[in-house]
Amino acid sequence: MRFLLFLGQRLALTVPTLLILSVLVFALQHLLPGDPALALAGEDMDPDVVAEIRHRYGFDLPIWHQYWNWLLAALQGDLGMSLRNSMSVVQLLLGKLGITLQLAVASMVLALVIGIPLGVLAAARPGSFASLAASGFALSGISVPHFWLGIMLVLAFSVNLNWFPSSGYTPFAEDPGRWAMGLVLPAFVLGTGIAGVLMRHTRSAMLQALGSDYIRTARAKGLREQRVVLKHALRNALVPVVTLGAIEFGQLLSGAVLTEQIFSIPGFGKLLVDGVLYRDYAVVQGLVLVSALLFIAASLVADILYFVINPRLRS
C-alpha cells in the first residue's frame, strides 16, 4: 500500500518535470546562434525562399508564441514535423524507438553477462590473477573511448575478418541473421563501458556482503562455498547493482550518440545530433521529451526492482 502511494507520487511528478524540461529545451535551442531559415533555404539561398520559410515555420513569431503553438499541438499528440525530411516527429520517434531499444537491450545484456560474473569473481578471489584481470578489464572498459574502440573493431572484424557488418541496421523481419550480427559490434562497444562500471559495483557490493555476519552463518551451516557466494552474498549484492543497472539502461535509451554515428545505426543518438546541428527544433524537442520519459520510466523500474529485491522495504 505504501508502495502504491510512492508509485503514484512519482508518476504525478512526471508531468511537471516534463513540462519544465520542454520549456528548458525549447529555450536552449532558440538560444543557439544561427538562423534556421538559412539552413533550410538550400545552397542557393534565395531571399524569397528564406522569407517564406521563416514565415511558414513561425520563426518570425516571438519565442513564447512558438513554444505555445508547440505545446498546444503536443498536448494533442502532434509533436510537429521534421524540418529536414518532412516526416512527422512522432513517426520518426516511433520508428527509431524500436532500434534504440534493441541496441540498449543488447548492450545491457552484454554488460550484465560480462560485468556481474567478473565482479563476483574478483570479490570471491581477491588478489588473484582473475581479480586483477577483471579490474584491468573494468578500467579499460570505462576509459577507452567509444569511437576509437568502435573503429578498431570495425577494422578488425568487418574489414579483415568479415565476421560482422561494418555498419548499418537490418530489421529483424528482413534478415534475422544479419540483424543479430549487425548489433554485435555496437552492443559490444556500449556494453563494455557499462560492464566495467557494473563490475566495480558488483565487486564492492560483493566484498561488503561477504564480510557480513550472515555469510558466517551460511558457512557455519556447512554449505558449499559456491552456494555461499552465489546464493547468499550475490543476492544481497545485487540490490545496489540492479538499481545502478537500471539507471545505466535508462541512459542507453537516450541513444548512444558516438556509437550510432560510427556504426550508422539509425537510433535516437544520431537523430539528436543531426537535429541539433541542423536546428531541427521539433525533432530535438520531441526526442528530449521522449528520452526523459524513458529515463523516468527506467528509474521507476529501478525503484520497483529495489523494492522487490529488498524485503526490508516491504512493511
Add this chain to the structure above:
Amino acid sequence: MSAPLLDVRGLAVGFAGEDGLVPAVQGASFALGAGACLGIVGESGSGKSVAALSVMGLLPPATARITGGSVLLDGRDLLALTPEARRQLRGGEIAMIFQEPMTSLNPAFTIGDQIAEAIRAHAPMSAAAARERAIALLRQVRIASPEKRYDEYPHRLSGGMRQRVMIAIALAGNPRLLIADEPTTALDVTVQAQIVALLRDIQRERGTAILLISHNLGLIAGLADEIAVMYAGRVLEHGPAARILAHPEHPYTIGLLGAVPRAAPGEAPLVGIEGSVPDPRHPPPGCVFQPRCPFAEARCAEAAPPLRALAPGHHAACHLAPLEPVA
C-alpha cells in the same frame, strides 16, 4: 571421564600481521564429554572465540594460521582433515551460534528458507519435507505460530527470536556438539534467561554437548558442568564448575569472581582487576598474568607455570596454587 567427545590439545593459532604472526591462542587445551557443557570464560582478547572458530573450521583463511596442536572429535584430528571433509562436519556434527543475532540471518530470505537450507544440507529430502522439519524445529525452540513465522523475513523478528532461529538452524543437522559464542550478550536480560533455559533443555533432551563461550561468569555458572578460564590465549584454570566457582585457585579466576556483580547490592564491593590484557606480540616474561597478579612473586616472572592438577579434574597454572584459604 570416558573418552571425551571434543579434546583440544595445545591449540596454537596466530594471525598474519604487518610485522609477522600475532598469536591469538597459545597452547590451549580443554576437553568436553558427550552431552556435557563446558563453559570457557575470559575477557575480550583471551582467545576464546578464536579457539571456538578453530574447532568449527571458520577461521578466515587469508589471515589465520594454526601453528600447532590438535582438535580431536571422537579421536579424529579435525585439523588434519581436508577442507571438504571439515565442511561436511560443519552444521552437521558440529554447529555454532554467534553473538549478533540481529545480523546473523540473511535479510533476503525467509527464516523458514534458511532453516530448511540447513536441514537439506545434511539430509537430502524434498522441499516439503524440509519445511515440515523446519516448522518442528521452530516449535522446539519455542517460537509461537511456527507455520506463520516460517514465511517471515528476519527483519520482522526481535533479537531474541532471531537467536532462537539461529539455534534452530544449528540444530537442523542434529549436531553432537553445539558451540555457543556469547549467545546472549546482545540480548535483554529477560530474553537471556529464556535462551539459557532453551540451551539447557537442548542439552538434556537431545544429549547435545555444548561448548559455551562467554565473558559472563553468571551465564556460565547457570549452564556449565565444567569451566575453563582463558587469558591471553592460554587456559589458566579448568575443572568442574561447582568446584571452580566455590574454590577458584588461579588469581585471575579469583579476580573474575570478585568482579561479578551479585544479586544483593551493598555486600562485597566490586573488585576489578587492575591493568589490561598484554600485547600478544610482547608477552610478559614468565607467567602471563603476573603483571596484574596481586599475589605475584619473583619466581612468577622467571618461568611460566604449567597446568598442574590440584584436585581430580581441577587444574590451574599458577606457581602459588593451591592457595591457603583466607579465614
Add this chain to the structure above:
Amino acid sequence: MRILALLLMLCCGTAAMAQGTLRIGIGDDPDALDPTLNRAASGRQPLTAVCDKLFDVTTELKLEHQLVTAHEIAADGLSVTLKLREGVRFHDGESFDAEAVAFNLNRHLTMQGSLRRTELAALAGTEVVDAHTIRLLLKSPQAYLLLINLAERAGMMVSPKAARDAGERFALHPVCAGAFRFVERVPQGRIVVQRYDGYWNRANIHLDRVEYLPISDSTVRLAGLRSGELQIAERLSPTDLPQLRGDARVTAVATPDLGFHSIRFNMSNGPRQRIFGGDIRIRQAVELAIDRRAMVQALFEDQYTAGNQFVGPESAYYDKAHPVPARNVARARALLREAGQPNLTFTLLVPSERERQEAAQMVQAMLAEAGITMKLETQDNTSLLASSQRGQFDAVFSFWSGRPHPDGNSYSHFACAGPLNDSRYCNPELDALLTRGREATDEAERVRVYQQANALLVRNVPHVVVWHRRTFTGLSKRLAGFIPHPDSTIRLVGLRLN
C-alpha cells in the same frame, strides 16, 4: 563447432544477398525526396535513380538529352522548343507528356517550399504545343543557362497524378519516370529502390535493386567497401586513399570537382569591412603569403588542385593569363608596409569541418611568416551561415559545391544582388559581364566572357580561392561500367555487378 558453422553460414548468406543488389555508401542522409523540395546535395543520389530529367550533362559538362529528344532555341533567345521522348511512363503508369512537363515546371516555380525557383528564375511560363512538344517562355534571354539547370533537380519530372494525390506527403514516396522505382526509406537508415521494368532505357539497366546507405564517417564508409558490404563508397577523403592501395578487392576513381574552397573577405558588409574592404594591397598581401601548392601537398596528399579562380585550371572558362601565383612573402610584407599595416591582425571564420580546420591552421602559420596575425573562430555550419550573411566576419573560409554552368559558380557570389554574396562585393563591370555570360548561347562567346570575369576577379581579389577538390569514389572490383562524373552524382545506367 556448431557456432562456427552458423557464423560462416550467416556471413556467406549476407554476401550472397548482395549479388542482385548494389549498395552505395553515401556521406549524408538526404532530406526530403521530392525534386522540388530537396535541399542538400546528398539528395541527388537517390533522386537520380528514381527521377529522370529533361536533360543531363556529360562528363565534359555538355548538355545531353534524357527525357527530351530535341531542343531548339529561338533566335531572340526568349523561348525554347522541346521535343519530348515518346512512350515514357511514370512508375504509376501515367503517361509522360507535355502537360506533365508543364505541371512539373509550374510545381517547381510555385509550390510552397520549392528550392528550385532560383534555378528557374528565367522561366516566365510554358506553352503546350502538342502532346510531345512544349515551348518554354523566358523572361530574359538566358536559354542555355536554363537548359543546363534543367539537367539537375529542376528538370526532374514527377507523376502529376501521384503529386496531386499525395500532396505534402509526396516526399515520403516519390513517383517519377526513372530507371528505378522507390521502395522504402528508413530515415538515417537506408533508401531502397527497385528496377522499373517499364523504363524507356531498360536495356542498359543491369541492376535489380539499389540501396543507398548514409554513413557519415568516411573511414567507416571505406571499411564497408573493403569488407564487401558496399560496392560504392562516395566521397572518400584523400587521407583514406593509401588504405586502398594494398587492397585487391577495391579501387578508387577520381574526378575534378566543380566547386572551390576560398577565403572570402568582408568587402562592404557592415562595420567589419574596414580591414579588407578598403585597400586592395592588404588583400593582395594575404594572397601572396599563402602557398596553395604546399597546402595541397601537405594536407591532401597532393590529390586536390591548387586554384585561384572560380573554375579549376583545367576548365575552358579558366583565364590562362592569370595562373595560380607562387608564394611571395617578401612582396606581401612590402605591400603591407606600403598600406601602413605591417602588423595586420584579423579573424578567420571557419566551420568545424576537418579539412578547413586543418587548412586554416596551415594558413595561419604561413601568414605569420609575413607578419600577419590570423585568429581562428570556429562555428558550426548553421551558425556560420547566419554570421556570414550578417557580415559578422573579417574573412570567412567558404566552400561552394559548384555547378555545371559557370554562372552557378559566379553570379550568386559576386553579382551585386547575388544572394550568396556575403562579402557584398559590388562591381558594375563584373555584373555586366556575368549578365552577358548568362545570356550567351554561343559557346565561344561564353568562354570569352567568363575568362574576362575571372581575370577581373583575380585582379580585384575579393576572395582568395585556395583549392579545388577532386572527388574520390571507392569501387568494388565487382563493379563494371562506372564512369565518374564531375558533379559527383552516381549514374546507374550501364553499371553491372559481377
